[in-house]
Amino acid sequence: MSEIAAETNAARPRRRLVWLVACPLAVGALAAATVVAIPDRDHGNAAPAAPTLSASSAPATPTPTPSASPTPSASPTSSASPAPGPADPASLLAHAAKAVASSPDPGARADQFVYRREVQDGARETKHERTSWFPVDGRSGGLILDPTMGNGRSPWPARLSEIPGAPRTASFEALTYEYVASLPTDPQQLLQQLLSFDRAKRVSGMPMTPKLSNQFAFADVQMIFQNIAAPPAVAGALMEAAAKIPGTAVVADEADAAGRHGVAVVGTNGTMRVALIFDKTTGAFLGVREVLLSDLPPAGPDGLPPAGNPSLGAGDGKGYEYASAILTSTIVDKLEAEPAN
Template sequence: MLPAGRQRFLKEHLMSEIAADTNAARPRRRRVWLVAAPLAVGALAAVTVVAVPDRDHGDATPAAPTLSASPAPAPTDAADLLARAAKAAASSPDPGARAAQFVYRKEIQDGARETRHERRSWFPVDGRSGGLILDPTMGNGRSPWPARLSDTVPGAPRTASFDAPTYEFVASLPSEPQQLLQQLLSFDRAKRVSGMTMTPKLYNQFAFADVQMIFQNIAAPPAVAGALMEAAAKIPGTAVVADETDAAGRHGVAVVGTNGTMRVALIFDRTTGAFLGVREVLLSDLPAAGSDGLPPAGNPSPGAGDGKGYEYATAILTSTVVDKLEAEPAN
């Protein structure tokens, strides 16, 4: 079982490489989502990827963006907006997650050929117990994801890393953006693929996908979250956009990159730096890339029906730490 976000990214890259080699048309893909809807529906041949989640202390302490939409931004330098948001994120209260706790998320998901729906998830802070996703679009509505780190289960990861991230692992990352960028770019991701050359472009896309995985599925303590925002904006092939909209209609500053056949925007509240959600748009539905190498934002309407506009978007409604699996945070 592969996290679907990773499966989608790797599968799309593999398909594009095959298409380039054979000059054949790329087959229409079956979309499976995890960085949105975790739990792949199949194994991807030639790819070995495992993911896990989160970290360390405290009671249920909400660290979520509010539901009220931010006003559209006045014309402002996008990089300055992101820098201010990152500083605010880094100075936010630390939930102090403990090893035996879980990071709880409640979010809206829209698109990806599914109806708009709510998803709740519990990701173990230390990775030593299994997590859980409650999502009406997945099987019977319950998915035991991610698999736990293990010293005894054959094939299970034994230590956390970018290949098997947990909140504890994320908390151990540098809180200085340049150091964190170097760690993101230097991590050996070659074992994720087989029979493919790991080009610099692919390394960069993997690094961006790992940042997406952390923000969308795992969360990060404040100091690391702020550093991740700035480091993501320095990954080659990414850009900062002053105004993107999440699935709840909230405006924020975004770090934008490409992931296979998708334009991916990681959206942050411009005042607090809180992660609002992700918005993904099919590159085929957008005009050609601009001078920054990235296509424009595109139509903000959902793409579940005809593939136009955004193909998939989320909005994080609650992100906090709880003591037990399936525990709900206190209001």
């Protein structure tokens, strides 16, 4: 398969590019995609509490210091100990999806921004903290503050533009928070919309097979959770829809870059096994964990690599190639504005 083309250099430092299918890294599998701004490496001493979803206006609690020692410790509110209630993966995910769907909706306006503060660990970068502002309507530029990118400041180009040849209408090809907010809140309807969307133009010189189409759909879900964010009701539906995409599975326990544990929807994106991790109690999106397929045992009967135990040395001995941890995700009024405490 052709390598994925980066939609914009600003979205990502020296890290792998993400298929426009939401995934962040990527090497050789989908053609033409957007870059998911992803992170770096090094865990902080204290694992932050479950992040405030984009649906909330309050920042997530404690923040780990990026330069701190990479010893993951469990957050008091994110499943270091098993969450009460259902224990099987599917039930855990359903419980988490229901919890996040019932969260207050921030009612984001078109002129506002999605604010994100996160820890990134891996991809040949030292662990660090990254802050970003993405426009809700996608028609203005955003900003990323990341010490691994140039002078530490990188503009995020507008997703929608009047420039000839650029997308003018939001879709899975040009994702915006405003578009995501318009998606169905019924998981089955949302699944059908994900699977039926025509992504053929992302592929160059090869057929769009059902398997490839499914991976693009999963990558779009990853893009939404990792960079765009979603209102609560849509987030809950996306979690359940993602678990029904052919080629994905639900895993009861995965850890993010801050050592917080949650239930995960796992799929493949190019050469990577990708886990989208959610808090078992609140359903908050915690982060992503990616492992090179070559570092994992052979795929199981379902075609997915085993849930855990990557080979020794994967991700420089960390057991992953890249991981992130969302510390705060909320809506703010202006570019570079910080959420109120």
